[in-house]
Amino acid sequence: MAEQTYFDDVKEGQELPEFTIQPDKQQLVKFAAGSGDFNPLHFDEKFPMLKGMGIADNIVHGRFKYAQVGRIVFAFAGYKGRVKKFGVSYRGMDLINTPIKVKGVVTAKKQEGGENIVELDVWTEDADGKKTTPGTAVVALPSKG
Amino acid sequence: MSQVFFEDVAEGLEIPELKKNCSTQQLVLWAAGSGDFYQIHYDKDFAQGTGLPGLIVHGALKHAFLGQLVHDWMGPKGELRKFGCSYRGMDYPNEDIRCRGVVTKKYTENGKNFVELDIWTENPAGKKTSPGTATVALPSKN
Amino acid sequence: MTTTNPSVITDEMRAIVGVEGAPATLEVERTNCRMFARSVGHADPIFYDVDAAKAAGYRDIVASPGFLGTPIFNPNRPPAGPAEMSGRGYSIPYKRVLNGGTEYEYFPENDVICAGDTITVRGKIAGFEETTGSIGPMLITKRETTYTNQDGKVVAKMYGTTIQY
Amino acid sequence: MAEVFEVTDEVKAQYGVEGPPWTYEATTTSIRMYARGIGSVDPIHYDVDFAKSQGFRSIVAPLGYIGTPTFHPDTNDGTFGFPRRAGGGARLNLPTKGLLDGGTETEYLDYICAGDMLVETSSLADVRVRGNMVFVTNEAVYKNQESGKVVAKQRLTSIHIG
Numbered sequence: 001m002a003e004q005t006y007f008d009d010v011k012e013g014q015e016l017p018e019f020t021i022q023p024d025k026q027q028l029v030k031f032a033a034g035s036g037d038f039n040p041l042h043f044d045e046k047f048p049m050l051k052g053m054g055i056a057d058n059i060v061h062g063r064f065k066y067a068q069v070g071r072i073v074f075a076f077a078g079y080k081g082r083v084k085k086f087g088v089s090y091r092g093m094d095l096i097n098t099p100i101k102v103k104g105v106v107t108a109k110k111q112e113g114g115e116n117i118v119e120l121d122v123w124t125e126d127a128d129g130k131k132t133t134p135g136t137a138v139v140a141l142p143s144k145g
Numbered sequence: 146m147s148q149v150f151f152e153d154v155a156e157g158l159e160i161p162e163l164k165k166n167c168s169t170q171q172l173v174l175w176a177a178g179s180g181d182f183y184q185i186h187y188d189k190d191f192a193q194g195t196g197l198p199g200l201i202v203h204g205a206l207k208h209a210f211l212g213q214l215v216h217d218w219m220g221p222k223g224e225l226r227k228f229g230c231s232y233r234g235m236d237y238p239n240e241d242i243r244c245r246g247v248v249t250k251k252y253t254e255n256g257k258n259f260v261e262l263d264i265w266t267e268n269p270a271g272k273k274t275s276p277g278t279a280t281v282a283l284p285s286k287n
Numbered sequence: 288m289t290t291t292n293p294s295v296i297t298d299e300m301r302a303i304v305g306v307e308g309a310p311a312t313l314e315v316e317r318t319n320c321r322m323f324a325r326s327v328g329h330a331d332p333i334f335y336d337v338d339a340a341k342a343a344g345y346r347d348i349v350a351s352p353g354f355l356g357t358p359i360f361n362p363n364r365p366p367a368g369p370a371e372m373s374g375r376g377y378s379i380p381y382k383r384v385l386n387g388g389t390e391y392e393y394f395p396e397n398d399v400i401c402a403g404d405t406i407t408v409r410g411k412i413a414g415f416e417e418t419t420g421s422i423g424p425m426l427i428t429k430r431e432t433t434y435t436n437q438d439g440k441v442v443a444k445m446y447g448t449t450i451q452y
Numbered sequence: 453m454a455e456v457f458e459v460t461d462e463v464k465a466q467y468g469v470e471g472p473p474w475t476y477e478a479t480t481t482s483i484r485m486y487a488r489g490i491g492s493v494d495p496i497h498y499d500v501d502f503a504k505s506q507g508f509r510s511i512v513a514p515l516g517y518i519g520t521p522t523f524h525p526d527t528n529d530g531t532f533g534f535p536r537r538a539g540g541g542a543r544l545n546l547p548t549k550g551l552l553d554g555g556t557e558t559e560y561l562d563y564i565c566a567g568d569m570l571v572e573t574s575s576l577a578d579v580r581v582r583g584n585m586v587f588v589t590n591e592a593v594y595k596n597q598e599s600g601k602v603v604a605k606q607r608l609t610s611i612h613i614g
Contacts, residue, residue: 023491029173033182033489035517036322036521073515074514210327210328224393224395230390231448321523322520359480360488361484361498363495
């Protein structure tokens with residue numbers, strides 16, 4: 001459980017605490033179980049579609065990476081904050097057993113409709129530093145006052 | 146789903162066979178359904194690392210297939226009382242698994258009509274890989 | 288039974304026979320009932336559809352054969368699933384383990400497991416046996432697990448056999 | 453290179469047309485399984501008493517999880533679990549060589565907690581063709597079945613390869 005973030009303490013350009021996840025096959029099978037997406041692309045290395053794409057190993061679910069971005073946003077918002085919106089696009093594939101960094105940065109803060117709004121850029125990054133799942137999020141934070 | 150009645154059943158009766166053939170997806174679905182995420186059922190390298198020839202079908206999945214075999218046969222008014230099997234041989238993905246059963250005994254006890262069956266899964270070589278038994282209570286026509 | 292090898296059953300092991308482990312809770316819900324039935328390949332709507340199950344005389348979606356609920360998972364607590372509840376308090380010299388078999392007994396005269404149920408599960412070791420087979424000397428552990436629903440009714444028992452050699 | 457798909461007036465006429473509703477369920481076991489699937493250890497997703505102590509109705513669905521569509525083998529896709537129903541883009545004759553996820557955006561108007569039953573309706577929002585790829589965007593709205601309140605909206609883009 002992360003410490004609560006307050007609006008007062010947030011600065012534009014502030015980076016969110018990043019983390020790295022390196023999903024193995026068991027993790028992706030657990031994600032299939034949790035998400036209900038049983039596409040063999042993610043656990044059967046002989047699945048014909050992979051061969052057609054010229055890929056020799058399983059691909060991490062886009063939705064898995066979306067959920068990782070969700071984790072960094074949720075941890076930033078804390079239990080007293082509210083995640084209003086978060087979205088990503090899937091720009092690059094990540095393969096199983098490779099490290100995926102999950103990162104975020106504050107791009108704007110403003111008060112709007114009585115709420116303390118913080119805007120974020122959020123993304124996953126592969127080992128080469130390529131943003132494979134770029135996106136944005138909007139969070140409402142409590143203030144100390 | 147049609148109903149089978151106690152009077153229709155005789156010792157030696159073979160119940161309709163249920164044929165299964167597990168894709169790798171089926172094994173992952175079972176991991177999700179059962180909560181058993183042991184990698185020998187979906188990670189070939191892991192399975193071979195433990196000395197297996199490759200992925201194997203979960204024993205508990207074959208057990209559940211036998212549950213389906215009996216459920217589908219006994220009809221909506223049948224009651225499944227007991228079913229079990231032991232694991233005597235491995236089955237592999239993308240190979241036929243024949244789920245079969247035969248009535249071994251019928252009797253009435255405390256006003257209930259019981260039927261006992263031998264049930265088993267059979268691999269393509271005809272070996273019984275999961276032999277077991279089941280007991281069901283069936284309705285009477287009267 | 289001809290056992291020429293020295294017994295691996297200790298007094299410590301004999302002492303735990305019949306002793307119930309800590310109870311665990313299993314949850315039976317519509318989504319996990321459906322997921323289990325889907326993963327077996329069931330077609331009967333009583334395993335998926337509330338209305339079909341009610342029309343057939345059940346309280347809610349029925350748990351298909353072999354499904355007794357999902358243990359409450361918490362990564363911050365040590366696991367307490369039925370498999371973990373017994374057999375951890377002693378060690379034996381055999382390295383390899385086989386699942387010898389599973390048998391479920393149901394008690395429909397008490398109740399049938401349906402979505403919405405909370406099941407309390409208690410396990411115990413029913414006994415140890417030793418024998419020598421083609422794979423050499425082995426220890427057979429028989430486990431018995433009892434499933435009781437929220438109304439205190441025993442709805443199922445599981446008899447499991449583990450072979451170590 | 454011939455277009456793999458043409459965005460005709462007939463296609464555009466389907467924009468905004470809602471398909472039949474479907475029920476999604478978030479339960480304690482389904483939320484825990486999803487949280488486990490993403491590797492989270494936050495007790496807010498696992499421990500009912502803890503979640504209540506923090507002011508929530510029950511354990512909270514991780515971001516990205518909006519419940520599990522009610523499943524029946526006759527009506528749902530065996531691989532993805534989603535309902536195979538008319539509307540919401542299903543009447544498009546899309547190429548089938550490959551299918552990829554293009555993007556996901558969720559707008560939250562409330563938390564989703566265990567015990568919630570949501571009614572989802574979706575409609576086709578946009579279709580674009582780029583090379584051999586067709587980008588299909590659907591919009592889904594999730595309402596709490598009990599209160600009728602909209603709790604989430606999603607824009608989902610799938611890429612169909614020809």
